[in-house]
Amino acid sequence: MSEIESSAPQARGPADHSVREQIVEAAGEHFSHYGYDKTTVSDLAKAIGFSKAYIYKFFDSKQAIGEAICAKTLSAIVAAVDEAVAGASTPTEKFRRMFKALVTTGVSLFFNDRKLYDIAAHSAGEGWPSARAYSERIRQILAEIVREGRESGEFERKTPLDETVQAIYLVMQPYVNPLLLQHNLDLVEDAPTRLSNLVLRSLAP
Known part of the structure; x- marks a missing residue:
């Protein structure tokens, strides 16, 4: 058992999984350039082309x-x-x-x-x-x-x-x-x- 659990909600289907990965990928890029503390959910939404509300359908916070x-x-x-x-x-x-x-x-x-x-x-x-x-x-x-x-x-x-x-x-x-x-x-x-x-x-x- 090497899997570490996170507080993020689970994927709800194949399409959702793809979007979640896209959000996580964009977050990784932003965190690497600007740092975790200076990155906001709004920044991620702009980078991906989604609305902030849409991102919140998959993650309830930046921490998630x-x-x-x-x-x-x-x-x-x-x-x-x-x-x-x-x-x-x-x-x-x-x-x-x-x-x-x-x-x-x-x-x-x-x-x-x-x-x-x-x-x-x-x-x-x-x-x-x-x-x-x-x-x-x-x-x-x-x-x-x-x-x-x-x-x-x-x-x-x-x-x-x-x-x-x-x-x-x-x-x-x-x-x-x-x-x-x-x-x-x-x-x-x-x-x-x-x-x-x-x-x-x-x-x-």
């Missing part, structure tokens, strides 16, 4: 449009993590690959598609549903890895699982939260490996 873009972007990051973890044979290696995949995809997004990165960062700062769902999914993956490590005897079992997962998640935040990652780009080559080593030592039985 941003949500549609953000949910798709965050789902791609989770899919990359799922793929990385699936290729590992031990919980230790799964954790290393998870952390690395999160940082690698985040950095790639920052440098290669800033419009998507900026929307993801905005969603994290504002606590959008897509950002909360993304955060929860990452914690779920982390909990699965820790639980597997405990069952195999690879990780300690004394600390409550939820406490362990939350502590590790907090350690990872500067490199997996889009809002924070942009301020830590000069550390991404070295810090994730060092932090992974620190976390794994703390998990040793």
